[in-house]
Structure formats: C-alpha cells, structure tokens
Amino acid sequence: MNYILYFKEYGTPQKEWVAKLPDACRWEVWRPSKLSLYPARIKGIRRKLDFISVWLVDYLLKPPTENGCSAWLVFDGREVIHHSVVTMKSFKYPFMGEDDLQVGMIFTQDHFRRSGLALCTINEILKRYEKPGRRVWYVTQRRNIASRALAEKLGFSEHSGAIRKRILFWGRYDVLGNQEIPDYSVITESPGLNATKEQLARLCQRYHFASEFAKGKDVLEIGCGAGLGLGYLATGAKKVVGGDIEEKNVIVAREYYKNRQNITVDSMDAHNVPLSDESSDLVLLFETVYYLKDPKRCIEEAARLLRPNGMFVVCTVNKDWEDFHPSPYTYKYFSAPELYGLMKESFREVKFYGGFPVENGGVRGEIISLIKRSAVKFNLIPGSLKARAYLKRIFMGRLVPLPPEITENMAPYEPPVEIPADKMSKRFKILYAVGKK
Numbered sequence: 001m002n003y004i005l006y007f008k009e010y011g012t013p014q015k016e017w018v019a020k021l022p023d024a025c026r027w028e029v030w031r032p033s034k035l036s037l038y039p040a041r042i043k044g045i046r047r048k049l050d051f052i053s054v055w056l057v058d059y060l061l062k063p064p065t066e067n068g069c070s071a072w073l074v075f076d077g078r079e080v081i082h083h084s085v086v087t088m089k090s091f092k093y094p095f096m097g098e099d100d101l102q103v104g105m106i107f108t109q110d111h112f113r114r115s116g117l118a119l120c121t122i123n124e125i126l127k128r129y130e131k132p133g134r135r136v137w138y139v140t141q142r143r144n145i146a147s148r149a150l151a152e153k154l155g156f157s158e159h160s161g162a163i164r165k166r167i168l169f170w171g172r173y174d175v176l177g178n179q180e181i182p183d184y185s186v187i188t189e190s191p192g193l194n195a196t197k198e199q200l201a202r203l204c205q206r207y208h209f210a211s212e213f214a215k216g217k218d219v220l221e222i223g224c225g226a227g228l229g230l231g232y233l234a235t236g237a238k239k240v241v242g243g244d245i246e247e248k249n250v251i252v253a254r255e256y257y258k259n260r261q262n263i264t265v266d267s268m269d270a271h272n273v274p275l276s277d278e279s280s281d282l283v284l285l286f287e288t289v290y291y292l293k294d295p296k297r298c299i300e301e302a303a304r305l306l307r308p309n310g311m312f313v314v315c316t317v318n319k320d321w322e323d324f325h326p327s328p329y330t331y332k333y334f335s336a337p338e339l340y341g342l343m344k345e346s347f348r349e350v351k352f353y354g355g356f357p358v359e360n361g362g363v364r365g366e367i368i369s370l371i372k373r374s375a376v377k378f379n380l381i382p383g384s385l386k387a388r389a390y391l392k393r394i395f396m397g398r399l400v401p402l403p404p405e406i407t408e409n410m411a412p413y414e415p416p417v418e419i420p421a422d423k424m425s426k427r428f429k430i431l432y433a434v435g436k437k
Contacts, residue, residue, distance in 0.1 A: 002142045002162075002163065002182055002328050003139055003140065003141055003142060003164060003173060004139070004140055004141075004142050004158060004162065005137060005139055005159040005173070005175065006137065006138040006139075006140070006157065006159060007135045007136065007138070007156060008135065008136045008138075008154070008155060009133075009134070009135045010130050010131055010132055010134050010136075020120060021074065021120050022115065024076055025074050025076050025117075026074070026075050027072060027073065027075075027121070028072075028073045028075060029071070029072055029073075030070065031069060031071075032051075032055040037051060038051035038052060039051070039083075041073075041079070041080045042080055043080070047107065051085075051105075054085060054087060054105065055069075069087055069088055070085070070086050071083050072084045072085075072086070072125055074117050074120075074121060076112070081109045081112045081117065082106075082107065082112065082117040082118065082121060083106075084105065084106045084125060085103070086101055086125055086129065087101065087102050088100075088102075089102075091172060092172050093137065093173055094172065095162075095173070095174075097134075097135060099133070099134050100135045100136070100137060101134065101135075101136050102136070102137040102138070102139065103122055103125060103137070103138050104138070104139060106147070118150055119153065119154065122150075123154065126154070136156075137159075138151050138156050139162065142161070142328065142331070145326065145333070159175075160175050162175055163182075183246070183248070184244075184246035184248075184291070185246050186328075187327055187328060188226055188246065188249055189203060189225060189226065189402055190225070190228075191226060191228070191252070191256075191401075192401050192402065193401065194400070194402075195399055195400060195401070196399060196400075197400060197411070202355070202356060202429075203228060203402070203411075204410050204411040205355055205413060205416070205430075206287075206315045206355075206432075207233060207406060208413050209313070209315075209353075209415070209416055209432065210229075210233060210282070210284055210286075211232060211233060211235075211236055211237075213282050213311045213313065214236055214237040214240075214282050215237065216237070217237055217238055217282050218241075218281050218282070219233055219237045219238075219239065219240045219241070219280065219281070219282045219283075219284065220241045220242075220243070220273075220283045220284070220305060221240070221241070221284040221285075221286065222243055222268065222270045222283065222285050222298065222301075222302070223243070223244055223245075223285060223287075223288030223291070224242030225244060225253075226404075227253025227254075227256060227265060227404075228403070228404065228405060228406055229286070229405075230257060230265070231260065231263065231405040231407075232405065232406050232408075234262050234263050237262070239262050239264075240262060240264070241263075241264045241265075241266070241275070242263070242264070242265045242266075243265070243266050243267065243268025244267070244268060245268065250265055250266065250267050256404050270288065270298040271293070271297045271298055275305055277305065278304075278305070278308075279305055280305045280307065281307055281310050282306075282310065282311050282312075282313070283302040283310070283312045283313070284313050285298065285302065285312070285315070286313075286314075287316060287317070290316060290327075290330045290333045290334070291330055291331065292331060293331055295331075295332070295334075295342060296345075299312070299343055299345075299346050299435075302435075303346040303347065303435075303437055307437070309436065309437060310436075310437045311436055311437075312434070312435040312436075313434050313435075314339065314343070314431075314433040314434075314435075315355075315432050316333070316339070316430070316431050317333065317429065317430060318335070318354075318428055318429055318430060319333035319335055320335050320336075320425060321358060321426060321428070321429045322358070323358075323429075335424050336352050336419065336421055336422075336424060337421070337422050337423065339352075339433050340422060340433065343433055347436055347437055349435070350421055350433060350434070350436075351418060351421065351434045352418070352420070352421040352431060352434075353417060353418050353419060353431070353432040353433075353434070354416060354419045354425060354428030354430065354431060354432075355416040355428055355429065355431075355432060356428060356429040356430050357427055357428055358426065358429060416430070
C-alpha cells in the first residue's frame with residue numbers, strides 16, 4: 001500500500017478555520033492507563049483492537065503526557081460519533097522528530113460524515129498542542145481522496161511518499177526517497193494477466209481509437225506499460241515509440257518487439273521526456289495521468305514534443321462514474337471539466353469523448369455494484385491486478401488472459417461518443433480527451 005506523509009510546522013503562517021461542533025455535540029479528551037486501553041464508550045471489536053494496538057506501543061514505550069498520546073472523542077449524547085487520535089514518536093514513525101506529534105485513527109460514523117467533525121476536531125488538536133518548532137504529521141493512503149483533501153484543507157503540506165512495512169502486529173512507515181519508484185508492474189495490464197471481457201474491450205477500444213489518428217504518423221506513447229498496444233499502432237503508423245518509467249515493463253515490451261523495425265521501447269519519465277521538440281505527430285497518455293505527481297508538466301511536455309497540428313490523446317477512467325474505484329500509487333483522478341482545464345492551456349482545441357456507457361445490469365449487476373462500492377468504502381479491493389483477478393473470477397465469471405499484443409477484431413469496437421468538455425458526466429466509465437496543437 002502506498003501512502004503520503006503530510007506535516008504542519010508551528011512557527012510558520014498557519015491556515016485557521018472557524019469551525020464549531022454541532023450544538024448537540026461535545027468534545028472529550030481521553031488518555032490511556034494501565035487499566036484502560038480504549039475509551040469505555042467505543043463500540044466494535046475492530047475499533048477497540050485498534051486502540052489497544054496503538055497504546056501498547058505508545059503508552060508502554062512512552063507514558064502519556066499532556067503533550068500527546070490522547071484520543072479526542074466527539075459525543076452526540078452518550079454515543080461516540082467521531083474520534084481522532086494523537087500519538088508521539090515511536091518506531092512506527094521513524095521520520096518524526098522527538099517532540100513531533102502524529103494525528104491518525106480518524107473515524108466518523110456514517111450518518112455524521114460530511115458534517116465537519118474531523119475538520120473541527122483536528123483544528124482543535126492543532127491549537128491545543130501548539131509549540132514553536134514542533135511538527136504535526138498526518139499519514140494517509142494515496143488513494144484516499146477525501147483524507148488527502150482534509151489534510152490540504154487544514155493547511156498541511158505534502159512531505160513525501162511512504163511505504164508501510166509490517167513489524168509483528170504493527171506497521172512502520174518508511175519515507176519513499178526521491179529516487180525510489182513504486183513497482184508499477186503489479187498494476188500493469190501485462191501478457192497472461194487474467195481479465196474480464198470488458199477489460200479486454202476497453203484495452204482494444206483505446207488503441208483502435210488512437211489508430212485513427214496514427215496513420216502514417218510518428219507516434220509516442222507515454223506510460224506504455226508492457227506495450228500491449230504498440231504493435232496495433234505500428235500497423236498503420238510510420239514509427240512508434242513506447243516509454244515507461246517501470247523498468248520491468250520496458251524489458252517485457254522491448255523483448256517482445258525486438259524484431260519490429262518501426263517500434264522502439266525505452267525507459268521514460270512522463271514529466272521529463274528525453275526526446276527533442278516537435279519530434280512526434282501523435283502523443284498518447286493512456287490510463288496514466290492519475291499516476292503523475294505533476295500532470296500539468298506532462299501535458300506541457302506533450303505540447304513541446306508535438307509538431308504543429310499534432311494530436312495529444314488522453315484516456316482515463318471517469319472519477320464521476322459511481323462504481324469508480326482508485327488504484328494504488330495514484331495522485332489525482334480527473335473529471336472531464338478538471339482535465340479540460342489543464343489541457344486548454346496547452347492546446348488550441350480540446351474535445352472530449354465518453355467510452356463504455358453505464359448500463360443497468362439487472363439484479364445481478366446491482367448486487368455486484370453494491371459489493372464493489374462496499375469494498376471501495378472499506379478499502380478491501382486488492383492493490384495488484386493479479387489479486388483483483390481472483391475476485392473478478394468469483395463475481396464476474398470466466399476471465400481471459402491478456403495477449404502480448406492486441407489485434408484487430410479481438411473485441412467488438414464501439415467508437416467513443418463526443419461529450420461536453422465542461423460538464424461532469426456519470427454516463428460513461430471512460431473519458432477520452434483529444435487536444436490539437
């Protein structure tokens with residue numbers, strides 16, 4: 001699982017929110033003792049075990065003080081409807097300073113979500129533990145969009161990525177250095193990976209759509225993965241260059257296409273493409289934009305690489321699709337208006353298209369949709385595509401192995417439908433953006 005570390009340092013200008021609890025609610029600060037390892041009114045075995053796990057480390061190693069190791073509880077009557085926990089430095093957070101604090105274990109009951117309880121509580125915590133030079137840390141999963149939005153709203157700054165390593169019953173968060181890159185091969189559509197028929201159809205649709213712009217052209221695909229679509233593009237293109245930041249993907253694609261004269265595969269960072277200005281007629285960015293730390297930079301790179309009247313085609317899952325679920329290692333997913341806002345700065349003409357309309361799948365489809373949304377809500381969907389394939393086999397039936405190269409008529413082709421660029425759409429699972437230089 002991939003994480004982001006946020007921090008807020010006292011002694012620098014702070015963003016302060018005027019936030020208050022609902023009239024019927026009240027705060028209570030609870031601290032552990034040898035005879036009390038979780039608040040008496042906490043319900044649910046899992047939440048109690050979470051508290052015990054935290055205090056076994058933080059209380060036994062460092063007895064609580066007024067400056068940390070506490071739980072801020074929000075009550076509605078006698079019921080705990082929210083809690084945020086403050087802990088001190090321990091082996092779980094080796095990046096923290098001796099006097100730093102960490103805010104975590106943030107929980108709000110379902111029917112009180114979106115009521116600002118987390119915002120109010122953490123804001124109070126930040127005021128309560130203020131001390132010059134101290135940092136307060138906040139750790140969240142990269143794919144938890146709501147949690148990241150909360151950190152940014154409270155004025156936290158992004159420090160770095162992190163990975164979680166298990167030590168006995170606990171996890172330790174290690175900073176992901178600037179030169180360390182996650183293993184993107186586990187989330188790449190690779191040869192032999194078992195996939196649903198729709199997954200294969202989506203793969204075929206995006207390369208068929210791109211091939212309409214590729215005839216006789218110099219084509220570059222940024223984030224080409226294992227290169228499943230490069231051969232299809234090369235049947236009509238003059239030349240195809242595929243690039244990926246994951247070396248394992250590059251090795252697979254390069255080996256497969258080693259005897260194809262008009263296909264080249266190289267290691268490539270989407271933020272800094274090692275190719276000359278105006279060297280391509282068509283640049284593709286398929287299911288990659290949400291993995292980029294600075295997507296605007298990549299879009300500017302695409303514009304730099306294109307010749308006059310060149311085309312830039314982006315394909316991405318639609319974050320407004322109700323059954324959308326995020327993948328590991330992602331930074332930000334886009335709606336059509338958000339992506340349009342980025343692309344119109346670099347391209348004189350931008351059109352949007354929708355692929356794979358959302359359809360009513362009957363009772364079985366509704367059940368699968370409900371299970372999927374519940375799995376997303378409770379973070380139960382596996383990170384790797386191989387692990388997801390097992391679940392797909394159970395709920396969606398027979399899977400098919402992905403080929404090393406897609407070919408014509410491998411799946412039925414339905415052309416994407418043009419949609420407004422400036423309006424959110426829930427009608428399609430996939431979005432295409434086409435920019436003209």
